[in-house]
Amino acid sequence: MTKRVVATVVGITLFLAAWELFVRAFHVRKFVLRAPSTALAHLWKFRGDFASAALVTIQHAAFGLACALVVSLVLGAALSASRFAEWAVQPVLTLVQVVPWVAYVSSVVLWLGAGDRPAIFMVALACTPAYVFATVDGMRSADPATIELLASVDASRWEVLWRVRLPSAAPALFTASRFNMGFALAVAYFVEGANFSDEGIGSIGRRAASQSSGADALWASVFAMAILGFMGLIALSLLERVVLRWHVSQRPTAN
Amino acid sequence: MSRIVLRDLTKSFGALSVVDPLSLDIESGSFVSIIGPSGCGKTTLVRVIAGLEPASSGEVSVDGAPPREARMRKRVAMVPQQPGLLPWRTVRSNAHLLLDVNRRANPNDAADAMALLHEVGLSDFLQAYPHELSGGMQQRVALVRALTLHAPLLVMDEPFAALDEITRTEMRGMLNRLVEGRGVTVLFVTHSITEAVALSDRVLVSSPRPTNVVADIAIDLPRPRSVEVEDDPRFVELCAHVRHALHGGMRGTSETR
Incomplete structure (x- = not known):
């Protein structure tokens, strides 16, 4: 475990150092790339602003993810029970996934108004397909022997869902969460920049990008998002270790 | 009163007949094995008796009630493979x-x-x-x-099939200890002659699909049974008996030794 932490720190440090050297050695233009030291200094200088913006962004991402998860569990449970429903809904979800959401964000903002609502809505919409697919696959992967066993004592569909299918879907849902975590933050950042409000890290980034002196703030917002994503993944890993302690993925590996 | 009664039971999936008209009475408190070649429809028969699959025709009663009802009252306990x-x-x-x-x-x-x-x-x-x-x-x-x-009825569908021989021997001894004196009726599906004879009061030998009972062999070994029963000459004799019935039932593949 400690070895792993050391490896992570070494990897990130080397990456940042290479970046820093590159920017300094080749005098890269400001908006193209800022040295990590410059961006981090800016982030530190305005840490109060960034912290309150981060709270907003975390809320957008977290509420959006939570909504997506709830909708997906209900929808996924229904779809895993019916092939026909699955075949009917899958193309729609695939469309939601492949159509560039960036294209219709402005329309959503017009519809839902400025502020939190379009951000949360877009995060939820963007994260739903992956969660639904994970729920359906996970629930279908439940051990048929156990399901037959529960049928032999006349367990209700609800009991089978709650006691067997839902926990069977947990590993797939965690995998989808890793993917959705980064996605949710990206969508939140973008919509915050597009929703005519001045809350969230995205709005800092947007304002910075439109000012000629904004390169430091822009890159500081990039680093702020990186830190949020990193913290989110750590939180997810900790949760996974508790919830999935029975699962193959959590067993100690020979090392 | 926990016996299984089958009267002219048949089960088919479309044109495929899996269980031929089958009539059978299983005494309360007895341990009955069904032994037969792979794919002979034993599992289907067990699922019909456990109320997981409706019969195509004929009557089934478990504990004096239709299997579905026995299942709803949790009167059938299953041990899957x-x-x-x-x-x-x-x-x-x-x-x-x-x-x-x-x-x-x-x-x-x-x-x-x-x-x-x-x-x-x-x-x-x-x-x-x-x-x-x-x-x-x-x-x-x-x-x-x-x-x-x-539950008055315990249904076991090849529960030891995936285990190694040493473990299976242990499991036979343990199962005998557990069910003897509990008054439970056991319906046990197996591929193994040794297993069937060591555990049962009665061994039903099934033909290849569609399932039909070609021999009904009483196992008169004393109880309680320990693992040593398998050294008994009578045990060896009964095993041979079951084996002949089994191979006689599998027309075309019969061999005598």
Whole structure:
């Protein structure tokens, strides 16, 4: 475990150092790339602003993810029970996934108004397909022997869902969460920049990008998002270790 | 009164007939094995008796009631071929699974899962997860899980098929100890002649599909039975008897030794 932490720190440090050297050695233009030291200094200088913006962004991402998860569990449970429903809904979800959401964000903002609502809505919409697919696959992967066993004592569909299918879907849902975590933050950042409000890290980034002196703030917002994503993944890993302690993925590996 | 009565039972899937008209009475408290070649429809027969599959025609009664009703009252306890343990539940909580669902139908005299786990030698593994257990231990949990229901009928579908020979021998001894004196009727499906003879009061030899009983052999070995019964000349004799019936039933592949 400690070895792993050391490896992570070494990897990130080397990456940042290479970046820093590159920017300094080749005098890269400001908006193209800022040295990590410059961006981090800016982030530190305005840490109060960034912290309150981060709270907003975390809320957008977290509420959006939570909504997506709830909708997906209900929808996924229904779809895993019916092939026909699955075949009917899958193309729609695939469309939601492949159509560039960036294209219709402005329309959503017009519809839902400025502020939190379009951000949360877009995060939820963007994260739903992956969660639904994970729920359906996970629930279908439940051990048929156990399901037959529960049928032999006349367990209700609800009991089978709650006691067997839902926990069977947990590993797939965690995998989808890793993917959705980064996605949710990206969508939140973008919509915050597009929703005519001045809350969230995205709005800092947007304002910075439109000012000629904004390169430091822009890159500081990039680093702020990186830190949020990193913290989110750590939180997810900790949760996974508790919830999935029975699962193959959590067993100690020979090392 | 927990006997299984079959009257002219048939089961077919479309044009494929899986169980031929079959009539059978299974005495209360007896241990009956069905032995037959792979794919002969034994599992289908068991599923019909357990109320998981409707019969195509004929009558089935379990414990004086149609199988569906027996199933709704949790009067049939199953031990499947794969233990089907839930990987997120500990041994103790897996043993309790059948009592945790459809609670309204729980019997008043549900057996104590802890005592049973102790009886099968799993006292030290109560908090272990299934992946930490050997195949034999997992199947013991599955057996305890079935016995907690205190059901008059125990249905076991090749429960030891995936285990190694040494473990299977152990499991035979343990199963005999567990069911002797409990008054439970056991319907046991197997491929193994040794297993059928060592465990049963009666062995039904099935033909290849569609299932029909070609021989009904009483096993008159004394009870309680220990593993040593397998050294008894009578045991060897009965095994040979079952084997001849089995190969006689498999027309074209018969061999005598």
